[in-house]
């Protein structure tokens with residue numbers, strides 16, 4: 260098949276599955292997938308080739324491919340990373356470094372910039388206190404970049420590494436023309452919510468877990484306080500933002516790292532929406548101090564005006580549309596409620 264060759268790592272994850280489906284719908288791509296797991300049925304027939312195993316050990320395989328675009332989604336999320344910190348660093352940083360080196364090598368050798376798309380996170384921020392979190396409101400990319408978690412440190416550092424390979428890598432050739440460098444584009448995602456899959460290992464997971472439990476009439480004990488507020492986004496908007504930034508002309512981009520936002524709400528506002536939609540929902544709050552601390556260090560909301568100005572980003576789903584037009588209809592179909 261002709262078209263652009265794309266690598267999607269972490270293809271079996273929540274973002275990966277929908278991204279592969281949407282790339283395939285868009286057409287014109289040969290999609291190579293990579294993951295620790297074998298492909299789920301949802302994308303089995305959409306991947307031209309699947310490389311199963313640990314990316315760090317499989318990297319040599321990828322030097323045989325001519326990738327135009329890399330979506331590097333594989334990661335160990337924030338709660339899991341806090342339990343197995345060194346392992347998280349290996350997955351989140353070494354895996355990214357290996358792929359960046361591959362993309363840098365190919366860009367330089369074939370004089371064609373490989374596009375490198377990287378999902379970063381609100382975990383890159385670190386608010387020093389609840390007072391600072393409340394008064395800061397929606398934060399800009401360059402502020403409060405003092406993560407409190409291994410995952411956040413990993414994401415922030417990989418943003419810097421990607422930017423380095425994209426802008427400064429040629430410094431070794433001081434007296435020559437700089438080489439063609441890779442084209443690194445990162446999005447700082449809020450908590451993502453899909454109607455089709457559940458996250459695992461993250462700390463914003465209470466949002467989707469609560470809603471999926473309510474839809475099934477199962478009790479849910481929320482691991483953060485009712486007043487906990489962070490920003491969230493519908494999965495289709497996350498995919499839309501990734502495809503938009505993939506297609507954005509480089510000259511329009513004034514940054515390598517962009518916030519993307521949709522709606523911010525408290526855990527109690529989630530509960531109220533869940534109870535209104537599913538009368539059998541039983542939701543209680545039993546904060547886990549460790550996970551509460553992580554979410555307290557994340558901003559209440561993010562300012563995505565740079566993405567809106569540079570590449571016309573705009574989410575399709577505000578909070579009402581998220582519930583009424585996406586989540587509730589899909590989840591009712593899924594659980595038959």
Ligand code: SER
Pocket residue numbers: 336337338379380381382410448449450451460461462463464
């Ligand atoms: N959703 C992620 C997590 O909770 C944050 O990027 O770890």
